[in-house]
Amino acid sequence: MRSGSRLEQALRAGRFAVTAELSPPDSADPEAVYERAKVIASACDAMNATDASGAHVHMSSVGMCALLTRAGYETVMQVSCRDRNRIAIQGDLLGASAMGVRNVLCLTGDGVQAGDQPEAKPVFDLDSMTLLRTACILRDKSMFLSGRKIDVAPKLFLGAAENPFAPPYDFRPYRLQKKWEAGADFIQTQYCFDIPRLRQFMAKVRELGVHEKVFILVGVGPVRTAKSAEWMRANVPGVWIPDEIIDRLKKGGKGEGKRLCVEIIQQIREIKGVAGIHIMAYKQEEMVPEIVAEAGLPLRHAGDGTLDVPCQLHSGD
Amino acid sequence: MFRFLQNSPHALELFYAGTAKALSPFRKALTKGGRMERLFVHFEKWTKGSMFDCRMCGQCVLHSTGMTCPMTCPKELRNGPCGGVRPDGYCEVLPDKPCVWTQAWHRSQQMPLYGQEILHLLAPVNRRLKDSSAWINSLHPETLHPPAGWQQ
Numbered sequence: 122m123r124s125g126s127r128l129e130q131a132l133r134a135g136r137f138a139v140t141a142e143l144s145p146p147d148s149a150d151p152e153a154v155y156e157r158a159k160v161i162a163s164a165c166d167a168m169n170a171t172d173a174s175g176a177h178v179h180m181s182s183v184g185m186c187a188l189l190t191r192a193g194y195e196t197v198m199q200v201s202c203r204d205r206n207r208i209a210i211q212g213d214l215l216g217a218s219a220m221g222v223r224n225v226l227c228l229t230g231d232g233v234q235a236g237d238q239p240e241a242k243p244v245f246d247l248d249s250m251t252l253l254r255t256a257c258i259l260r261d262k263s264m265f266l267s268g269r270k271i272d273v274a275p276k277l278f279l280g281a282a283e284n285p286f287a288p289p290y291d292f293r294p295y296r297l298q299k300k301w302e303a304g305a306d307f308i309q310t311q312y313c314f315d316i317p318r319l320r321q322f323m324a325k326v327r328e329l330g331v332h333e334k335v336f337i338l339v340g341v342g343p344v345r346t347a348k349s350a351e352w353m354r355a356n357v358p359g360v361w362i363p364d365e366i367i368d369r370l371k372k373g374g375k376g377e378g379k380r381l382c383v384e385i386i387q388q389i390r391e392i393k394g395v396a397g398i399h400i401m402a403y404k405q406e407e408m409v410p411e412i413v414a415e416a417g418l419p420l421r422h423a424g425d426g427t428l429d430v431p432c433q434l435h436s437g438d
Numbered sequence: 439m440f441r442f443l444q445n446s447p448h449a450l451e452l453f454y455a456g457t458a459k460a461l462s463p464f465r466k467a468l469t470k471g472g473r474m475e476r477l478f479v480h481f482e483k484w485t486k487g488s489m490f491d492c493r494m495c496g497q498c499v500l501h502s503t504g505m506t507c508p509m510t511c512p513k514e515l516r517n518g519p520c521g522g523v524r525p526d527g528y529c530e531v532l533p534d535k536p537c538v539w540t541q542a543w544h545r546s547q548q549m550p551l552y553g554q555e556i557l558h559l560l561a562p563v564n565r566r567l568k569d570s571s572a573w574i575n576s577l578h579p580e581t582l583h584p585p586a587g588w589q590q
Contacts, residue, residue: 203513207562229513229520232531243513250517251562258587266562268586284521289543295557296518303517303559311521358522358530 123260123306124278126223127195128167131421132307132336137390138397139418140197140309140338141165141409143189145179154180154188157406162424164410165400167195167224169309173204175357176236183213190221195423197280197309198222201230206246207255211265214256218275226280226309227252231358250303253281257304281305283337285322286315286361294325297335307336309399312353314362316388323394332394339389342401343408344378347371379408379415386416440489447505447545451552454501458576465577470570478571486572496567496575497582502555504546511538516560519543561588 122129131138141161146153161168170185186198198217200210217225229249233241247255255266256279263274281300285293297308313319319339326332344350344362347370354362370377382400389395402408413420443450461468468474479494486492486507490500493509499516500507508516512531519539522530527540546556561584567575575581583589 229515231522232512234531235522245513245515246565247562248513248515248517249520250559254559254588255562262587264587266585266587282521284523287519287521287523288525288527288537289519289523289540292518292539292543299518299557299559359520361525 124223124276126167126276126278127423128197128224129278129306131166132396136166137418138336138338139165139413139421140167140169140397140399141406141423142399142401142403143168143170143185144404144406145171145182145185147179149180151188154185155192158189158192158194158424160406161409162194162422163420164413165423166397166421167197168423169197169199169226169399172199172201172228172230173236174199174231176203176231176233176238176241178236178238183217186217186222187220193424195224196222197224197226199226199228200252201228202245202247202249202252203230203233204244206244207266210247210252211255211259214259214275214277215271218277223276224278224280224307225256226282227256227305228282235356235358249281250299253279253300253303253305278306279304280307280309282310283308284311284359286311286313286318287359290318290322291325293322294329294331297326297337298329298331301331301335305335307338307396309338310340311359312340312342312361312401313385313389314366316385318361319389320392323392327394332396336396337394338397338399339395340399340401341382341385341389342403343382343405343412344370345405346378350378379412382412383415386412386418390416441491443489444505444541444545447549448551450505451501451549454505455551457573461573461577468574468577470574470578470581475571475574478574479569482571482573494569494572495563496570496572497564498572498576499560501549501552502558502560504542504544504549504553504556506538506542506545508538508542514563515539516563518556561585 170182172182182199186196189196227249233239233243260277263271283297347367350362350367353360400409490507491510495509523537529535529537546553
């Protein structure tokens with residue numbers, strides 16, 4: 122065990138893990154975070170707090186994790202290189218561990234042009250690989266990148282992202298291996314709507330033996346309508362949705378997005394080397410427990426103890 | 439101007455290996471901060487600029503990245519493509535440009551000498567070396583050392 126993280130425990134015990142993305146609110150109200158967390162906690166091992174995904178400002182991942190950890194929730198704090206340099210990031214990693222964050226997802230981040238403030242300065246001082254290695258140095262060597270000693274090293278289970286559905290396809294498995302070399306313990310992938318492509322990717326990953334070194338969680342999510350699928354394909358960086366899927370959504374009508382998501386999960390479970398799924402149900406958190414149940418996965422707890430804890434904590438503030 | 443040369447990655451890697459050998463005897467004469475460095479900076483800007491659209495990061499890794507300058511990636515990624523590459527192989531940030539890393543990967547496959555280097559992890563960029571001579575820096579390895587925490 123590297124971190125004492127409950128996600129790590131579940132994965133090392135060989136349980137098919139579920140993580141879920143928590144949409145950050147555009148609000149300074151902590152209740153907005155707790156309301157959504159409460160909905161997905163029963164269905165996942167850990168919840169991801171995104172870091173200005175799509176280059177849109179929302180409540181920060183550090184802020185969300187501060188709220189969630191004090192309520193006893195298991196979080197995956199996402200850290201992107203777009204907005205902060207190495208000095209800020211290393212400080213955040215120490216702070217995160219101090220707050221009780223045990224899982225960190227190291228990302229490069231979407232370009233600023235993807236958001237509503239494209240005039241912002243993109244930082245990209247580190248990239249996802251060097252960020253991973255930096256976090257690894259903090260944890261394992263108990264020092265900063267500069268070599269300066271840390272009194273108590275952060276305990277972190279380190280994650281990285283991979284997108285098997287974006288070119289250059291034959292480089293992706295090697296890139297995954299590179300992320301393992303940089304220090305990744307687990308991987309969360311981009312949305313999977315293309316099972317044949319995922320099978321191809323995993324075959325190469327197994328050939329390289331990387332699936333035995335890192336835990337791979339495949340990204341899934343319900344799409345509301347064919348129209349929103351088309352919008353995602355055109356506007357969300359890295360999302361690939363084949364035409365057949367969009368046709369199916371057009372014909373299927375209401376609820377087809379969820380049925381499709383459940384089917385994809387069932388197919389993913391059959392693929393050797395996959396350790397779990399990562400559900401991204403943007404602003405549809407209420408669907409997460411239904412999806413997990415319908416996919417035949419046991420419910421679980423990303424919250425410690427009862428689900429009422431956050432509200433009690435909050436009312437006492 | 440000479441951008442087409444990038445499509446002959448094997449010739450370029452041979453040229454790279456040759457230049458590295460040819461320069462090494464002049465290590466003592468080519469010091470940091472001297473007049474020669476200013477000359478080299480102009481020369482590198484002109485040659486590598488016209489060939490690779492070089493951004494003068496001062497720590498050239500072209501042979502590790504398929505003879506394609508990674509600093510021309512809008513995210514300045516030196517360790518592989520991001521997850522946003524479009525299905526047609528074009529850039530997430532600049533949709534009318536091919537992704538630097540799809541090109542780098544493709545070209546590295548045609549490089550028998552250094553092609554495997556693309557699989558190795560590179561250290562974070564040393565931002566202090568910007569606008570200095572990468573060739574002179576490479577003769578003085580101490581300037582290219584990664585941060586202390588990274589090395590040990």
